[in-house]
Amino acid sequence: MFRRSDDKITTKQAAVFLTNTVLGAGILTLPRGVTEKVQTPDAWLSVLLGGCIVILVVWLMVKLSQQFPENTVYQYSRRIVGTIPGGFLSVLLIIYFLIIAGFEIRVLAEVTMFFLLEGTPIWAIVIPFIWVGSYLVFGGINPIARLYQIVLPISLFFLLLCFVFSLRIFEIDHLRPVLSEGILPVIKGLKSTILVFSGCEVVMTLVAFLQYPEKALKAMVVGISIPLILYFLTVVMVIGGLSMDSTVTSTWPTINLMRSFEIPGFLFERLEFPLLVIWMMQMFCNFCSFFFNASLGVSQVFGLKYRYAIFGLIPIIFISTMTPVRMMEVFSLGDAIGYMGIVIFVLVPVLLSIVFIIRKKGMKQNV
Amino acid sequence: MCRRPMLSLLLAFILLITQVGCWSSKEVEELSIYTGLALDKGELTPLEQNLEKKGSRYFKKNKITASVQIVPKKSSGSTEQQGGGGQGPNYVNIAATGDSLLEIFRQLSLRLDRPVIGHHLKVMVVATDLAKEQTMQQLMDFVLRDNDIRPSCLVFLSKDRAASTLVTKYEDEVPSIHILYMLRNHFRTSKVMRGVNLSELDGLMHSKKSYILQNITESDGELEFSGAGIIKGDTGHWIGTLGQQDVESIGWITGDVKGGAVKTYDKRNEAITYEIKSVKSKITTKVTEGNDISFHVKIESKGRLIENWDDKADPTETRNMKEAEKEFEEQVTRRVKSVMHKLQSEYKVDVAGFGDHLHIEKPQVWKKVKDDWDYKFSKIPVTFDIKLSITDLGSSAE
Numbered sequence: 036m037f038r039r040s041d042d043k044i045t046t047k048q049a050a051v052f053l054t055n056t057v058l059g060a061g062i063l064t065l066p067r068g069v070t071e072k073v074q075t076p077d078a079w080l081s082v083l084l085g086g087c088i089v090i091l092v093v094w095l096m097v098k099l100s101q102q103f104p105e106n107t108v109y110q111y112s113r114r115i116v117g118t119i120p121g122g123f124l125s126v127l128l129i130i131y132f133l134i135i136a137g138f139e140i141r142v143l144a145e146v147t148m149f150f151l152l153e154g155t156p157i158w159a160i161v162i163p164f165i166w167v168g169s170y171l172v173f174g175g176i177n178p179i180a181r182l183y184q185i186v187l188p189i190s191l192f193f194l195l196l197c198f199v200f201s202l203r204i205f206e207i208d209h210l211r212p213v214l215s216e217g218i219l220p221v222i223k224g225l226k227s228t229i230l231v232f233s234g235c236e237v238v239m240t241l242v243a244f245l246q247y248p249e250k251a252l253k254a255m256v257v258g259i260s261i262p263l264i265l266y267f268l269t270v271v272m273v274i275g276g277l278s279m280d281s282t283v284t285s286t287w288p289t290i291n292l293m294r295s296f297e298i299p300g301f302l303f304e305r306l307e308f309p310l311l312v313i314w315m316m317q318m319f320c321n322f323c324s325f326f327f328n329a330s331l332g333v334s335q336v337f338g339l340k341y342r343y344a345i346f347g348l349i350p351i352i353f354i355s356t357m358t359p360v361r362m363m364e365v366f367s368l369g370d371a372i373g374y375m376g377i378v379i380f381v382l383v384p385v386l387l388s389i390v391f392i393i394r395k396k397g398m399k400q401n402v
Numbered sequence: 403m404c405r406r407p408m409l410s411l412l413l414a415f416i417l418l419i420t421q422v423g424c425w426s427s428k429e430v431e432e433l434s435i436y437t438g439l440a441l442d443k444g445e446l447t448p449l450e451q452n453l454e455k456k457g458s459r460y461f462k463k464n465k466i467t468a469s470v471q472i473v474p475k476k477s478s479g480s481t482e483q484q485g486g487g488g489q490g491p492n493y494v495n496i497a498a499t500g501d502s503l504l505e506i507f508r509q510l511s512l513r514l515d516r517p518v519i520g521h522h523l524k525v526m527v528v529a530t531d532l533a534k535e536q537t538m539q540q541l542m543d544f545v546l547r548d549n550d551i552r553p554s555c556l557v558f559l560s561k562d563r564a565a566s567t568l569v570t571k572y573e574d575e576v577p578s579i580h581i582l583y584m585l586r587n588h589f590r591t592s593k594v595m596r597g598v599n600l601s602e603l604d605g606l607m608h609s610k611k612s613y614i615l616q617n618i619t620e621s622d623g624e625l626e627f628s629g630a631g632i633i634k635g636d637t638g639h640w641i642g643t644l645g646q647q648d649v650e651s652i653g654w655i656t657g658d659v660k661g662g663a664v665k666t667y668d669k670r671n672e673a674i675t676y677e678i679k680s681v682k683s684k685i686t687t688k689v690t691e692g693n694d695i696s697f698h699v700k701i702e703s704k705g706r707l708i709e710n711w712d713d714k715a716d717p718t719e720t721r722n723m724k725e726a727e728k729e730f731e732e733q734v735t736r737r738v739k740s741v742m743h744k745l746q747s748e749y750k751v752d753v754a755g756f757g758d759h760l761h762i763e764k765p766q767v768w769k770k771v772k773d774d775w776d777y778k779f780s781k782i783p784v785t786f787d788i789k790l791s792i793t794d795l796g797s798s799a800e
Contacts, residue, residue, distance in 0.1 A: 149549050154426030208762065215765030281605030284546075294552045295601040305552070 043246040046254045048180040052241060052324065053258025055183045058265060059321035060142040061231030062194070062314070064369070065266055066273035066288040068231075073224035076210045076279050079270045080221045085228030086263035093238055093259050096384045097252045100242035102391065108239035108383065109335040115387050115394070122336055124383055128236065129332040131379050133348065135234055135372055136325035137355025140164055141365055143318040144356070146287060151311055161356050168319065169345050172327045176244050179323055186316045193313040194265065197293055197306045198272045204296050209278045210271065230373025231266060234321075235259060237328050239384065286362070326352065434516040437493075438471035438578025440564035441541055442529045447497050460509070462500045466532065466541075469497035469565040470510070470518060471578050493576045495568050503544040520550035525578040526557045526600075527618060529564040530631050530640045537638030539607050546604055553601035556582065559615045559631035561643065571623030581618065584627060591662040592653030593646045594627050610635040611758075612751040612776055614652070617643060632749055635776065642749050644741065651741040654701055654734060655754045657683030663708070664790075666733035668726065672712035676730045676790065679705045685759045689767050697756055697784045701734070706794045718799065723792055730790045742784055750780040 044052065069078040103111035108128065113121030144160045152160065171179055214221075242251045269289060274282055276292045285291040293307035303309050326348065333344040359365045394400045444464035446454065473493045496513070500506040507518055528541060545551045558581065560567050570577040588594045595616045598606075606613045614630040629645045644652070653659045659681035668674050681703045688696045707717055707726060715722045745751060757775050761768040771778050 152425060153549065156425075159425065208758065211762040212765045215761075216769075277601050278605035278609075280608035281601050284604055284608050285601075291553055291601055295554050295599060297552075297554050 042175055042177060042244060044176055044180045044241075044244050045246055046250045048184060049241055049245055049251070049254040050258035050261075051183045051187050052176075052180050053235065053238065053255055054261040055187055055317070055320040056234050056237050056324035057232055057259065058262040059139050059234075059318050060369075061262075061266065062269055063142070063146060063287050063289050064366070065228070065231050066270050066282050067285060068227040068369075069224045069270060070274065070279055070282050072227050073220045075214075075216055075220050076212070076274055077214055077221050078224055078274060078279075079210070079267055080214070081224030081228045082263070082267045082270050084221060085225050085232070086259070086266070088225070088229060089232040089235060089263070090256060090259055092380060092384070093235055093255050094252065095388060096236070096238040097242060097255050099384055099388050099391065100239050101248060101251060103243075104248050105243055107243045107331065107335060108236075108387075109332045110243075112383070112387055115391050124387075125332055125336045128379060128383060129329050129336070131236070131372075131375055132325045132329040132332070133351055133355055134368075134375070136322050136329065136352050137358070138365070138368055138372055139318055139322045139325070140352070140356045141359065142369075143315060143322075145362060145365060146290070146311065147315065149287075150290065150307065157357070161353065164319065164322070165349055165352055165356075168323050168326050169349055171323050172330060172345055173342065175341070176327065179327055182323075183320050186320050190313050190317040191261075191265075193310060195268075197310050198268060200298060200301075200306055201272055201276050201292055201296065204277075204292075205272065205275045206278075207275065209275050227370075227373070228266070230370065230376065232259070232262070233372055233376035234325065236376070236379060236383070237324055240328055240331060428517075432516050434472045434514055434518045435522050436470040436472050436518055436520060437522050437576060438525045438527070438568045438581070439523055439545075440469040440471075440527045440529070440560075440568050441503075441532055442467040442469070442564050443532045443535065444499050444501075446499050450497075450499055458512075462505075464499050465501045465536070466503070466506070467497055467499045467565070468503055468506045469495050469568060470507075471495050471568045471576070472514075472518065473576050473579075490573070491570070492574055493578075495565065497565055504548075520545075520548060521552070523551045523555045524582045526555055527560050527564040527567050527581075528557065528615075530559050530561050530617075530643070532564075533559065533631070533633065533640035535639075538603070538633055539638050542600065542603060542607065546600060551600075553599060553604070555600050556585070556597040557600065557603050557615055558618050559640065560618050560620075561631070562619065566620045567618045567625055569620065569623060570625070577625065581625060584625070589660040591650065592659040593629075593650045593662070595630060595649055595653075596658060606635075607638065612753050614644060614649070614753045616649075632751055632753060634749075634751055641751070644744065647737055648741040648744060651734075651737045652754050654681060654703075654738055655683060655685070655699055655741075657681060657701075659703075664705075664730050664733055665709075666729050668712050668715065668729055670712055670714060673709065674707065674712060674726055674729070675709035676705045676726075676792065677708040678703060679793070685756065687760050687763045689764055693767065693770070695760065695767065695771070695778075695782050697759070697782060698787065699738075699784060700787045701738075701789065703734075703788075703790045704793050705790065706796055707792050708796055717792075717795055727790055727792055730792075731788050734790065735786060735788050738786055738788065746780045746782075746784075751776045752779040756782075756784070 066078065069081050073081055100108065103114065109125040112124050115121065140161055144157050147160055148155060148157060171182060238255050242248060245251050245254070273288050273292050277285070277288060277295065282288045290307050290311065293310055294305070297304050298306070330341060330344040330348055333339060333348065334341040359368050444466050446464065447467070471493050496510060498506045498509055500509060510518055526545065533541065545555065546553070568577045570580060585594060585597045588596055598615055612633065612635040614632050616627055617629045617631050619626050619628045629643055630649045631640050632642050632644065633639065634641045650662065659678060662678045664676040664678065665673055681701065683699060683701045686698045686700070688698065710717055717723055717726060745753065752775060756779060
């Protein structure tokens, strides 16, 4: 068997890993979030622009991580700014990952309870999810990456299939006029588009696991471009299919798009159910990424055994999932995660890079 | 795992008992699936009046009567029914009165043995007198929020009682499904509008644009798509109706014509008919320096002369053909102008998409006029340039 014990992943796997980390609940809510802010049909421009900014962010993270081969952010932050401040930054990052992990499961549970499993209690969805997730995370990065390689093509195929069928209600006029109010609304929309890319911070741990770290940049840019393209497609298809006004009023616009037409005679007459079921796997991957990164962080920061870290985090994730009571709170948590992402970005990669450059170039220190 | 056979057995057993079914599954035979929903002004049905006399009351103001069409009437006994030679219709309509749709549906549970479920709702019919009193937003709120009802459900209006459109005299037909399939005839005549589903309606309501919905009339257990009702955007109320011809003419203006016929009378007052093969329409917007808006609609159509009752005129002659074209053009122009008159002078609403064109072509101008668009539209000059060409004469050469 191909049993690898060296905890290394290939370049391709790394790209898939990043894609699966970023691509998650955002697909279901992004069109509404961004259209609410933009208020013109130019939302798709915001997505493209936001994606470009995120690629720059990823570039910075990769460059920083490449300075410390084989080291994750939890390890090199200590080397750059010292044990205590570095530990503090790592803990921030861990908390951030835990909150996103909880958020992803919560969104998944809410959608499933509303559309698929009416009457099933929320814990019956959340708890098995966390358990199965921990089983996967137990194996370390290799099994995770291999599972992702299986899941991603399936979920991509279904998402694209759904979009192809939604072409029957697509109207290009819904996307016009372009830039009717100038570039300002597009800039406003950036806020919510950058938010859907939150989670790309895993780049800072991922680079350490690469078999060929010199190819990291390529892998990560590919890994972030796939979700970028898909988010772009989603926004175009949803606004084109539903019109801007209908998108703003739907809680789950992407699902509403699928619910707006029926295909008699096709294998599935209603596409929202297969899409939701398949997307559940995608959200599972999403969750596992954050779970893995958080556990890895805990074990590296506190010197715990990796397995104990996983067990310790299970209840915390459960609490973080169940904390929001209302749906509105879940959505505002989503927004809050986006802002946290920005703060984390300033605090971790930017701050670390600045300190690193000062120490290396300015003070000629050997970090 | 192999070292602990007991543990693995236990695990397998737990898996076995958890995988046997859904948590809260309900058999489809035990549900009342409804495919049609009619909303009327609140008026107690005779049955309800009787029940109320006997003391079945709860606090309500009777604003709305909802009738649901449940199919099939009896799913478990359907085979026996067929053996008995098909007595009675294949569906059952059940109506209840109240103030909130969900409350009415739950109230139905007091009368039904199987709970109603909206997964297969295909058609909604709203009575115009109800839409005059309540806004469309109020009436659609529940169906848009509900998780069972899909936004693919189509919405219609009815000038009479909406509940009567869910009745048919044909035994093995379900009226709501019949209505759904009638929409396919859009390719035969544009008097059949493209169906408006809930998500489209949601967008229209949110954008505050005025719009039209197909009207259904019923007589003696037969249904007909007859014209359309106008819903005013800023109020959400029904304000009037357009005739069949008007609906077709709006199709000509928007270019949404897949087929149909234009009949007119020639100079000897004999009928000649033009079969539409294609219609292309282009609306152009003109804005002068003084912000005066005007529209120009250029319509081009191709078709064939399919019926000619005038045996004195030989259509193969180019002169006669040109004449016929002229007559058809005049006819279409007359119809289009008549609907424009209705929209601009009578109802003062824009339901033919002129506003959308202005929005797309001149967004800056649109921003200034969008708040009171319907009124401003009624003052805007619209010119037409209609060109019909007869490309062939069918299989008869005379």
